[in-house]
Amino acid sequence: MTDSTLTSSAPDMRIALIGAGTIGLSLAALHLTHLPDASQLTIMDVRPDLEAYVAAVLPTHLPPGLRKLAAEVKLTSSVAEAVADCTIVQESGPERLDFKTQLWADVERLAPRGALLWTSTSGIPASQQNAAMEDKTRLLVVHPFNPPHILPLLEIVPSPQTSRAVVTKTMDFWRQIGREPVLLSREITGFVAGRLAWALLREAIHLVNEDVVTVEQLDRVMQTSMGPRWAYAGPFKSFQAGGGPGGLRALLGNVGGTVQACWDDGGRVDVGGSWEAKVFAQTDEAYGRPDLEERDEANRMVLRAVREAKSGRPGPASADGHDGT
Amino acid sequence: MTDSTLTSSAPDMRIALIGAGTIGLSLAALHLTHLPDASQLTIMDVRPDLEAYVAAVLPTHLPPGLRKLAAEVKLTSSVAEAVADCTIVQESGPERLDFKTQLWADVERLAPRGALLWTSTSGIPASQQNAAMEDKTRLLVVHPFNPPHILPLLEIVPSPQTSRAVVTKTMDFWRQIGREPVLLSREITGFVAGRLAWALLREAIHLVNEDVVTVEQLDRVMQTSMGPRWAYAGPFKSFQAGGGPGGLRALLGNVGGTVQACWDDGGRVDVGGSWEAKVFAQTDEAYGRPDLEERDEANRMVLRAVREAKSGRPGPASADGHDGT
Numbered sequence: 336m337t338d339s340t341l342t343s344s345a346p347d348m349r350i351a352l353i354g355a356g357t358i359g360l361s362l363a364a365l366h367l368t369h370l371p372d373a374s375q376l377t378i379m380d381v382r383p384d385l386e387a388y389v390a391a392v393l394p395t396h397l398p399p400g401l402r403k404l405a406a407e408v409k410l411t412s413s414v415a416e417a418v419a420d421c422t423i424v425q426e427s428g429p430e431r432l433d434f435k436t437q438l439w440a441d442v443e444r445l446a447p448r449g450a451l452l453w454t455s456t457s458g459i460p461a462s463q464q465n466a467a468m469e470d471k472t473r474l475l476v477v478h479p480f481n482p483p484h485i486l487p488l489l490e491i492v493p494s495p496q497t498s499r500a501v502v503t504k505t506m507d508f509w510r511q512i513g514r515e516p517v518l519l520s521r522e523i524t525g526f527v528a529g530r531l532a533w534a535l536l537r538e539a540i541h542l543v544n545e546d547v548v549t550v551e552q553l554d555r556v557m558q559t560s561m562g563p564r565w566a567y568a569g570p571f572k573s574f575q576a577g578g579g580p581g582g583l584r585a586l587l588g589n590v591g592g593t594v595q596a597c598w599d600d601g602g603r604v605d606v607g608g609s610w611e612a613k614v615f616a617q618t619d620e621a622y623g624r625p626d627l628e629e630r631d632e633a634n635r636m637v638l639r640a641v642r643e644a645k646s647g648r649p650g651p652a653s654a655d656g657h658d659g660t
Numbered sequence: 661m662t663d664s665t666l667t668s669s670a671p672d673m674r675i676a677l678i679g680a681g682t683i684g685l686s687l688a689a690l691h692l693t694h695l696p697d698a699s700q701l702t703i704m705d706v707r708p709d710l711e712a713y714v715a716a717v718l719p720t721h722l723p724p725g726l727r728k729l730a731a732e733v734k735l736t737s738s739v740a741e742a743v744a745d746c747t748i749v750q751e752s753g754p755e756r757l758d759f760k761t762q763l764w765a766d767v768e769r770l771a772p773r774g775a776l777l778w779t780s781t782s783g784i785p786a787s788q789q790n791a792a793m794e795d796k797t798r799l800l801v802v803h804p805f806n807p808p809h810i811l812p813l814l815e816i817v818p819s820p821q822t823s824r825a826v827v828t829k830t831m832d833f834w835r836q837i838g839r840e841p842v843l844l845s846r847e848i849t850g851f852v853a854g855r856l857a858w859a860l861l862r863e864a865i866h867l868v869n870e871d872v873v874t875v876e877q878l879d880r881v882m883q884t885s886m887g888p889r890w891a892y893a894g895p896f897k898s899f900q901a902g903g904g905p906g907g908l909r910a911l912l913g914n915v916g917g918t919v920q921a922c923w924d925d926g927g928r929v930d931v932g933g934s935w936e937a938k939v940f941a942q943t944d945e946a947y948g949r950p951d952l953e954e955r956d957e958a959n960r961m962v963l964r965a966v967r968e969a970k971s972g973r974p975g976p977a978s979a980d981g982h983d984g985t
Contacts, residue, residue, distance in 0.1 A: 488881060531882065554893060
């Protein structure tokens with residue numbers, strides 16, 4: 336197992352997933368779509384019903400033609416067995432620093448020297464998780480956006496000790512299987528996707544708490560305005576287009592006063608504040624338990640629509656050339 | 661012309677659009693898709709090349725089968741002529757209070773008493789625009805999201821003086837033509853869509869200004885994570901799903917510490933700050949002038965994908981049942 340096998344030779348790839356939760360099994364489904372053989376994937380978890388659980392859940396994440404592969408994945412309750420012969424270790428275990436610190440010290444001892452070590456954490460930076468490791472150059476954050484077998488984003492967040500070679504191999508891996516790795520220049524709380532989402536949520540909570548709109552109305556605003564737009568282009572490209580020939584600069588030249596006024600009296604709610612009873616109750620009443628299958632299918636179809644629009648190849652669903660309104 | 665004709669009888673509907681800018685012509689295209697006859701629509705603007713301009717731009721907003729209608733719309737440079745016989749006046753003129761105040765005083769005098777009076781303003785509330793009107797119950801904000809012939813949102817924002825009957829008729833109109841009117845309980849700077857967008861943009865600017873990611877990377881994060889999600893479901897429904905059985909409440913119970921930490925050290929940039937040179941330059945370099953046709957086609961296709969997913973009717977483009985990753 337040389338370093339080069341990690342990025343160039345899928346037949347030699349062996350991936351160990353630590354943790355069979357929501358993220359772990361979604362990652363398993365994703366890896367099964369690119370690995371030549373399902374036996375190249377091992378799932379490690381200490382839950383006693385691991386086999387039955389994987390058999391029940393993993394096929395639901397797979398396209399019909401690949402569902403039988405779920406039974407061919409290796410399962411184990413032993414970290415040592417999972418990582419002994421692997422080229423990649425991807426951890427999606429409990430969000431506890433003590434668990435992760437111990438895990439990586441163990442993995443460093445048990446896995447081949449060239450294996451890439453990835454943590455799916457959404458909150459504990461690699462620079463903390465690597466505390467008990469001898470070689471801190473190997474570990475970095477690979478933060479997926481749930482569920483990763485559908486949504487393409489991976490936030491790649493090295494610690495200050497992570498080697499450049501490990502970062503490069505990690506980026507190459509995700510690009511080669513057609514996903515969207517985005518390399519952050521440094522560790523930051525919440526990473527980028529989380530910070531953007533929470534910033535918007537704070538204003539959303541503020542507007543509901545002030546009774547300007549309800550939870551359901553606010554969601555409808557998003558779905559019928561920025562949502563479709565941001566599925567195609569992020570905020571900078573969207574506002575650049577919105578500003579006409581002068582772009583974002585011209586836009587803020589025109590409406591900067593309103594923007595600043597919104598910022599100055601924007602939502603200043605805090606976690607645990609008195610808004611929670613109202614907002615949680617409205618959300619429960621509006622949605623109960625949302626339909627995840629419909630969500631996942633919608634997300635797949637939206638991603639496909641954007642791909643088709645960008646490729647200039649009108650898909651069958653756009654044959655009428657207009658949205659019919 | 662009785663009130664009932666406004667919402668129930670399209671043959672008697674006559675719409676006067678004041679202002680033939682980007683929003684005005686997009687609204688014209690939208691109205692042409694539901695009016696029985698193009699002559700029921702009048703566009704008023706004082707630009708000397710109005711006829712040539714409308715002939716060049718309006719057809720590009722219409723599906724091929726309707727493009728010939730652009731030549732049948734009535735054009736005028738006179739407010740009096742535009743509104744004399746109309747049931748709806750929709751204003752998308754300059755964002756200047758003096759212009760709008762005078763316009764509504766004139767329109768009130770010149771239009772039929774039952775006509776609905778709508779302003780597309782993104783920033784000047786109806787309670788200011790109605791200053792010179794005798795009957796302030798008739799005017800309200802109907803704020804479209806650009807371009808309204810594609811994106812379905814209309815933010816309906818009455819002033820404290822707007823009558824309930826006018827609000828009801830306005831909501832009914834937009835619902836009947838298949839758009840998404842959302843009624844705000846009161847006037848608020850930036851309305852809802854704008855406030856949400858600006859809140860997210862502020863954090864986005866902060867992250868680029870701090871060199872965590874580039875403009876292009878940040879946009880890629882959005883397009884591959886929250887964008888597709890929010891095209892299907894707004895932030896509350898999305899986070900309700902993300903929290904599992906416990907919903908949004910459970911989610912914030914788990915990650916509330918990280919959320920609060922993000923809020924506490926989030927972007928505090930201001931309009932006109934030193935970040936502008938860097939962010940504007942990166943945006944210009946990344947995108948120049950974005951392709952609006954591709955954007956509009958992508959937005960149409962995304963909206964169609966969401967409709968198909970929600971109707972449970974898999975469109976032709978989803979025939980392979982998986983996104984191929």
